[in-house]
Amino acid sequence: MSNDKQHTENPIDKVQSHDWNKERLAQLKHLMPDLFTNEGNLNINELKKVIDPTLVNETERYEFRWFGKSNAKREAFTPTDATLIYDESRSVHPTESEHLIIEGENLAVLKLLSNSYREKIKCIYIDPPYNTGKDFVYSDKFNQDKKEYWEDAEMTENGYKVDTNTETDGRYHSNWLNMMYSRLLIARQLLKEDGVIFISIDDNEVHHLRKLCDEVFGEENFVALITLLCNPKGRSQDKHFATNHEYLLVFSKAELPKGSFNTKKDEIQLSKEYTEKDNLDFFRSIELRNTHREFGKHNRPNLYYPLYINITTGEVGLDESTNSVKVLPNWSDGFEGCWTWGKPKARQEQNLLIGKLVNKKWKVFVKNYASGATKMLKTIFNNKLYYTERGQKVFNELFETKEKIFPSPKSSFYIKELLQTSSSNNDLILDFFAGSGTTGQAVMELNEKDGGNRKYILVQLPEATREKTEAYKAGYKKISDITIERNKRVVEKIIKEKQEKEPDLFSKKEGEQAQLKGLGFKVFKLTKSNFPRVEFAPDPEKSDEENTELLKKYIKDKEAQLVNAFNKDELLTEILLKNGFKLNYTVTKQAEFKKNEILLASDGNKEALVCLDGFIEVETVDHFKTNTDKKLIVLERALDTTKKWNLKHYMGDKLNAF
Numbered sequence: 082m083s084n085d086k087q088h089t090e091n092p093i094d095k096v097q098s099h100d101w102n103k104e105r106l107a108q109l110k111h112l113m114p115d116l117f118t119n120e121g122n123l124n125i126n127e128l129k130k131v132i133d134p135t136l137v138n139e140t141e142r143y144e145f146r147w148f149g150k151s152n153a154k155r156e157a158f159t160p161t162d163a164t165l166i167y168d169e170s171r172s173v174h175p176t177e178s179e180h181l182i183i184e185g186e187n188l189a190v191l192k193l194l195s196n197s198y199r200e201k202i203k204c205i206y207i208d209p210p211y212n213t214g215k216d217f218v219y220s221d222k223f224n225q226d227k228k229e230y231w232e233d234a235e236m237t238e239n240g241y242k243v244d245t246n247t248e249t250d251g252r253y254h255s256n257w258l259n260m261m262y263s264r265l266l267i268a269r270q271l272l273k274e275d276g277v278i279f280i281s282i283d284d285n286e287v288h289h290l291r292k293l294c295d296e297v298f299g300e301e302n303f304v305a306l307i308t309l310l311c312n313p314k315g316r317s318q319d320k321h322f323a324t325n326h327e328y329l330l331v332f333s334k335a336e337l338p339k340g341s342f343n344t345k346k347d348e349i350q351l352s353k354e355y356t357e358k359d360n361l362d363f364f365r366s367i368e369l370r371n372t373h374r375e376f377g378k379h380n381r382p383n384l385y386y387p388l389y390i391n392i393t394t395g396e397v398g399l400d401e402s403t404n405s406v407k408v409l410p411n412w413s414d415g416f417e418g419c420w421t422w423g424k425p426k427a428r429q430e431q432n433l434l435i436g437k438l439v440n441k442k443w444k445v446f447v448k449n450y451a452s453g454a455t456k457m458l459k460t461i462f463n464n465k466l467y468y469t470e471r472g473q474k475v476f477n478e479l480f481e482t483k484e485k486i487f488p489s490p491k492s493s494f495y496i497k498e499l500l501q502t503s504s505s506n507n508d509l510i511l512d513f514f515a516g517s518g519t520t521g522q523a524v525m526e527l528n529e530k531d532g533g534n535r536k537y538i539l540v541q542l543p544e545a546t547r548e549k550t551e552a553y554k555a556g557y558k559k560i561s562d563i564t565i566e567r568n569k570r571v572v573e574k575i576i577k578e579k580q581e582k583e584p585d586l587f588s589k590k591e592g593e594q595a596q597l598k599g600l601g602f603k604v605f606k607l608t609k610s611n612f613p614r615v616e617f618a619p620d621p622e623k624s625d626e627e628n629t630e631l632l633k634k635y636i637k638d639k640e641a642q643l644v645n646a647f648n649k650d651e652l653l654t655e656i657l658l659k660n661g662f663k664l665n666y667t668v669t670k671q672a673e674f675k676k677n678e679i680l681l682a683s684d685g686n687k688e689a690l691v692c693l694d695g696f697i698e699v700e701t702v703d704h705f706k707t708n709t710d711k712k713l714i715v716l717e718r719a720l721d722t723t724k725k726w727n728l729k730h731y732m733g734d735k736l737n738a739f
Contacts (some may be wrong), residue, residue: 085101100123111335114299115154115266130155145292147255150262157263159508161192164655165605165664166648173569174601179665180521181534182568184561185607186241187513187540191267194538197684202538203272203508205278206499206520208491212246212257212285240559257286258293264513265297271511272334275341277304279502280330281491287328294332304331304342309495310463312470329462329499342502343455355451356614366435366446367566369420369427370410377418384419385410388427390436390443397434397445399427408436408443420445458502466494476517479570484551487517487563496523497530505534515539518564521602522571528599529575536603539564563602572600605664611652649693653680656714662687677701681711689714697724706731712739 099151110117116127129136134155165183169175183190246256268278278298282290295303307329315323333341346354355363371377371384378385383694389398389405401407408417419634420427427434433448450645465471472492480486496519504510512520543559546552557563579596619628663684671679671690676698680691689712692701697719705713709732717738720728728736 109156110299115296121298124202140396145296145406147258148252149255149259153259153262154266156188157266158490161189162610163189163193163607164610164651165658166608166651167654168604168606171565171604172602173572174597175603176601177597178599178601178603180524180568180599180602181536181538181605182515182518182521182565182602183538183540183605183607184543184559184560184565185540185605186542188264188267189607190540191264191271191513191659195267195270197658197663198271198509198538199272200273201509201663202277202511203273203276203505204500204503205272205276205511205513206281206496207268207278207512207514208281208516209261210257212254212284213283221601233593240543240561253489254286254289258289261290261293262297265293268511268513269297269334274335275337276334277337278334279499279503280332281309281327282330283327284324287330291329294330298334298539302333302335304337305460306330307458308461309467310461311468313468340455340457343457343497344498346451346454351451351454351455355449355454357448358580359448361450363451364448365451366437367449369422369434369445369447371419371421374412374416374418377416379417381419384421385417386420386424388420388434388445390445392436392438392443394663395436397436398431399424406443408445413442456686462495464494464498467498472519475522476567479567479574480555482498482555484555486552486555486557487567489559490517490717491519493519493522493526496520500524500535501531502525504535506531506535508535510535510537511540512537513540515541515564516560518567521564521568521596525568525571525575525600534599539568572602575600603664605654608651611648611655652693653682653691656691656693657682657684657689660689660714660737660739662689674701674704689711692716692719695719699724702727705736709733710734711735712737 106123109123110121113131116131118124124236126138130151150494163185165185168184182330246253265278272278278294280290280294291303291306297665309327309329310325311327312325315325317323351363355365357364357366369388371381376384386399387407387409389401390396390408391398391402391405393404398405410420412418422430430447435446435448437446469489469492471494472490473488474492476487476490477483477485498525499509510520510524515521517537518541521537521539524535527533528535541561541564542563545559552560552563557566576597583596620631623631653668654664658664662682663686666682666684668680668682668691671681677692677694679691679701682689691714693716695716695718697715702724705728712735713728713732714737715728720738725738
């Protein structure tokens, strides 16, 4: 829908009080566009499903429907009972950077990030499986009672194997759409209000993906469908035409201002276009007269007025003065045109106007300075640096090999261009189909180029590599191993280049630390929750009393297991993550507590005191009766009834017994 249609006023609105129902409906659509039809109307059944799915008969009503859509949507918003654990052994300079690489199934990971990183991500780039009939379908059932993922991904050496999706399957497109739908719904929650998502895709699903994104992000937030020339030779194995392109689908979370994706012009462009110079900078002259004949005095009378040029200095004003000549925006054939600026702007920006004698006729121009000059991107990308073969070359140089350990990776130059158009120096970038980790390389190299401090989060399934592949032969049993190794090599490469350029800086500790800043990452792995699972089943051959005693024993054993067997660091990560803390939290032991270990956790935005002891001492409880300014997180089993009542009475909602 065009902006003109969106803002058309109803004459009745002017004589009525404010329509609060209309505003509330607009707010609901802004928050949850997936509850609305393609025509923009609220779908009552979809709203009921949010409240209680049992209220709705599963008759599908959207125009764009497929098998399993409702289940995919439910799955997206169903909580996960998994967690993330820090993998120190595979992390690189973890204290020097806030970059994150997460090994795990991406839907479960997105759910875990959705609280801590909600509306924190500025840019998402993903290169999902294209649904070519090869392996791609991710199972979305990674709960505690499902063994397949945990056994294949974490309990065996080879990793997790994804399912196949062949065209002979009657739900070929539905399978792919279900996979994408649930992940995009969560991804939207992570985007900032001015955030954008870039999705690489080919002809197999581009038309379905466009419809899917219209629903998830809103049709009005479509930005562009870019055609990328990625293989100039084309695929000779294709049936009719040698395909040499892919697509990039771009959506925003909300309407963005014009020019949001403009990029800076390069030095070559600037030197060719900006050839004039004044005491401020180089500039180029753009005619103030509107050069389109459909606009003129007849339909833009407010833009038709005289300007006066001082024929000695070239200065332009709105008032006649000595030694000035009157200029109107008329064409040489007498057509009464118009200026591109109205009088108020012309007066305000008068210092940018300059008069020139062109073919014996005075004209008014605007100085367009080189500093800050930008260009609008076109919807066809044809740059050799973006070709797949360039992406392969960059990868192979990093891994010092001629073999295709990871075939056809995206070009890091291509991803850098996207990030440059859509992110600022301190933004957070997410890629939850990380593959070889190109996005991580692009972020780090872009930061080095412009001095930025962008942070990335990469998520990659520990998908098993096949035994006959070059990756497997090179020792990479999982795709996520390649993701981590690539970014490790990028860090080493940048550090080496810095050392060669400025060796003196690395001779002192302070200098070395400064040079390493932003170069590194922490690795986390998706794993089962640290908290005991409720798997007790009563014995039908025993009495109720006997089963009750068995249940009590089960609970006691599980609680003992939690206290005695858990890893404190892993449990702390799970508790903080599920309490909305970002993964780059810090902890400081609080010395004033003598009977319990109390940690102050902070992620820069949130902070809380945490105690993971199995027993809370009376002295600690007494402290929090009078010190209630900070949130306190403790283990539920560490409190007896009296202590819990006391803490709850004095601390209220600031107590969280986990």
